[in-house]
Amino acid sequence: xxxxxxxxxxxxxxxxxxxxxxxxxxxxxxxxxxxxxxxxxxxxxxxxxxxxxxxxxxxxxxxxxxxxxxxxxxxxxxxxxxxxxxxxxxxxxxxxxxxxxxxxxxxxxxxxxxxxxxxxxxxxxxxxxxxxxxxxxxxxxxxxxxxxxxxxxxxxxxxxxxxxxxxxxxxxxxxxxxxxxxxxxxxxxxxxxxxxxxxxxxxxxxxxxxxxxxxxxxxxxxxxxxxxxxxxxxxxxxxxxxxxxxxxxxxxxxxxxxxxxxxxxxxxxxxxxxxxxxxxxxxxxxxxxxxxxxxxxxxxxxxxxxxxxxxxxxxxxxxxxxxxxxxxxxxxxxxxxxxxxxxxxxxxxxxxxxxxxxxxxxxxxxxxxxxxxxxxxxxxxxxxxxxx
Numbered sequence: 605x606x607x608x609x610x611x612x613x614x615x616x617x618x619x620x621x622x623x624x625x626x627x628x629x630x631x632x633x634x635x636x637x638x639x640x641x642x643x644x645x646x647x648x649x650x651x652x653x654x655x656x657x658x659x660x661x662x663x664x665x666x667x668x669x670x671x672x673x674x675x676x677x678x679x680x681x682x683x684x685x686x687x688x689x690x691x692x693x694x695x696x697x698x699x700x701x702x703x704x705x706x707x708x709x710x711x712x713x714x715x716x717x718x719x720x721x722x723x724x725x726x727x728x729x730x731x732x733x734x735x736x737x738x739x740x741x742x743x744x745x746x747x748x749x750x751x752x753x754x755x756x757x758x759x760x761x762x763x764x765x766x767x768x769x770x771x772x773x774x775x776x777x778x779x780x781x782x783x784x785x786x787x788x789x790x791x792x793x794x795x796x797x798x799x800x801x802x803x804x805x806x807x808x809x810x811x812x813x814x815x816x817x818x819x820x821x822x823x824x825x826x827x828x829x830x831x832x833x834x835x836x837x838x839x840x841x842x843x844x845x846x847x848x849x850x851x852x853x854x855x856x857x858x859x860x861x862x863x864x865x866x867x868x869x870x871x872x873x874x875x876x877x878x879x880x881x882x883x884x885x886x887x888x889x890x891x892x893x894x895x896x897x898x899x900x901x902x903x904x905x906x907x908x909x910x911x912x913x914x915x916x917x918x919x920x921x922x923x924x925x926x927x928x929x930x931x932x933x934x935x936x937x938x939x940x941x942x943x944x945x946x947x948x949x950x951x952x953x954x955x956x957x958x959x960x961x962x963x964x965x966x967x968x969x970x971x972x973x974x975x976x977x978x979x980x981x982x983x984x985x986x987x988x989x990x991x992x
Contacts, residue, residue, distance in 0.1 A: 890906065
């Protein structure tokens with residue numbers, strides 16, 4: 605009986621050994637051998653990186669989404685979506701906002717970005733620091749960056765991309781791009797992906813607070829861009845009051861000195877006269893106060909200037925962002941009728957007089973009335989202006 609049990613034990617043990625040997629023979633090859641096969645796959649699909657989706661697939665998903673979002677939107681006369689996309693050899697509708705710090709450009713930029721199909725180039729000159737670019741030595745490189753972005757060409761923008769890696773708000777304001785960056789971070793700073801992704805969008809907007817208007821003439825001269833330029837102006841008292849709340853401004857002459865700001869406003873006015881004559885359908889000036897007091901009317905006028913109808917999504921943005929104050933100093937949720945005039949309560953009489961003393965000409969040109977010692981809390985600071 606014992607020998608029979610021993611016999612069956614030996615048989616079972618032999619069976620286990622047989623199964624183990626068979627399993628090992630069928631098991632995957634060692635890791636060092638598998639790497640060759642994996643590398644072969646990478647060579648066949650070089651645009652997949654570490655994600656599970658290729659650049660082509662990701663761009664195609666965005667293309668399909670755009671077609672769906674814009675299927676009921678009336679495009680300009682005789683235009684199709686293909687005629688407005690770079691990937692199809694078309695010409696996007698490009699709009700560039702030129703302004704300065706704390707003049708309402710984030711609000712205006714977000715209005716344009718509420719339009720489905722818009723690709724937003726937010727502050728392309730952010731890495732230049734707290735300076736105003738009025739000419740050499742920075743004007744040539746700055747304009748080259750802007751032109752490259754408007755052409756969806758990230759190939760030679762290494763400095764721009766490297767800066768964005770440590771200052772992600774360069775990309776986060778472009779919500780359509782940033783949603784892909786969050787899902788596929790390996791692609792976010794890859795020029796191949798950015799080039800292809802950007803080229804499917806029919807509308808492009810850009811805003812910068814570091815380039816003065818006279819330099820924007822070079823953008824308007826470029827017939828391959830057909831860009832439209834919007835100069836956004838604000839009362840220097842409101843601008844400087846708002847800058848007081850930013851820790852990056854004090855000590856920077858281009859930011860905290862009224863004389864620098866208002867000299868730029870005078871220069872911008874002269875440039876506005878020239879551009880209005882040369883490019884009457886492609887240049888527009890807009891005061892932040894007028895936009896805030898009558899947002900729907902001015903946005904309608906702005907979109908008409910762009911050759912577009914106001915999309916319901918843009919109206920929804922205005923409905924939600926112009927009636928209440930929510931968030932901090934960078935928030936775009938504002939009671940728009942009161943937002944431009946906080947300076948009346950926040951600045952002292954001495955501060956107001958110092959600004960007005962440096963800004964007499966600029967204020968006169970742009971229709972801002974001096975307080976002249978009146979009760980500023982009840983003082984209405986706006987009058988009409990004309991660019992001529």
